[in-house]
Amino acid sequence: MTAPEEEQPSAAGPLTNAVTAVVLIGIGVVAVIASLALGVGTASEPDSGMWPLLLGGALVVLGAALLVRFRAPADTERFTGSSWLVLAGLATMVFFVAVIEYIGFEIPATLLCFAWLRFLGRENLRLSIVGSVAMVAVFYAVFVGALSVPIPHLL
Template sequence: MTSSAGGAHVPGRPGGRTAAGATPQAGPGAPPEEAAPEEFDLEEAIHQVEAEEHEGRPPAAGLLGNLVVAAAVVVLGGAAVVGSLAFDAGSARSPEAGTWPLMVSVVIVVLGLGLVATARRTTDAERFGRTSWLVLAGLATMVAFVALIPVIGFEIPAALLAFVWLRFLGHEGWRTSIVTSLALVVAFYLIFVGALSVPIPHLF
């Protein structure tokens, strides 16, 4: 039943009509209206993830800290180059005891110079703190490793170096650290001493 004004008949409503063009209200048994889905803001999500990543992070080292670290890397690489030249550097066709240390030392110097060039733009380096002592401990073990090789060969220093790094710096298990350390020494020996005949100091 409709009126001349165009109102629709609504059961249960006094007068049985609504105003023309009005939407009838849902009854008690009508399903609830679904909320419109929210639009996904990718930029806001990225900012939120970045903020969560920076929470609790140590303060950045800054330009001076980056330059100090880069200079230390260059000096370390330079000292390694000098130490490598004390041995016979050899050549690519005929490598000698100082060939591989010299190559690694040159790479370290190049990486240090790269750190100097990018020191102003680097923001992910952390200021010196408690965890930085682990880096110094790793550096100290490397120095001991280099000093012991000419005296007792590379096998024992290499095994101890790998074990210390895995167990105490990397917090690996005892079994994993021991097995991996011995496996690395055996592989190194088979490749460089057995296959390539590189004249590095060794016990066996």
Template sequence: MEPGTTAPGTAGGDRLSDAVRHEVEAEHEGRPPRAGRPTDAVVGLAVVGLGVAALLGSLALGVGSAAAPGPGTWPFLVSVVLVALGLGLLALTGRTHDAERFTRASVLVLAGLGTMVAFVAVVATIGFEIPSTLLVFVWVRFLGGESWRTSIVTSLATVVAFYVVFVGLLAVPIPHMF
């Protein structure tokens, strides 16, 4: 053994062997590799940022008081919890072992979020039928990897079912074309 190295089974060697063993097990089981400190920090900062944005939005709605809560009361409380959880994630940076490294699957999550933002942007203008059909189709076909036929049938059947239940039976006031 060379000077300055730690033998397996000693305190320094155990930590390295645990990390290597975890990586080998993850690769063998088809799991993504474990995230490191940078990923933990990015996720913690993203949660804090989302919480702060929600906090500002809730304040703009008006929080009110304990005796007379305003429309921003619940969003305010949820955003405070979100900020606290994000700060907790930042405090645990590097200590968690179950977080996964960003992979191609992470990009799929961002694509799903982007399609939801597009859906929300147009649904009030043109109704829910066309945006909902396109949203379900994109999710099933491109994010879910289903066949063209399954994607078309699923997207149409989903929108028809939602229309019948929410517009027809429950008379929910949502923007619709028909």
């Protein structure tokens, strides 16, 4: 069921679509270059740069496809005040990556989950607290307990 016409956000124009495509291609190119610096390896023996290479290549292809069709009407939306939530989510991920090495996995991961649930997802306080602690406990049990993945610890 679609929303009534007055409730739907206005569509983004060709300029927004073109800029989005160029940014996507740029991110993909940076990912491909960084993956090559890590070393790609081969299909039978992939190195640490293989996955970033595949993702970066996919971003370049998808961005190029969007750039080819940037004038075609689509169901894209204009950037609005709520579009800033995407940047807020990105900022919390940058914070997570910046501090995990120094204070471990547990606190930053719990804060990240809490912020996403409470502020980005607009969940109630109880669900945000319980959900974030439960998610971190499950990830910890799976990756540290079951798979023995070395991650920075608080203690």
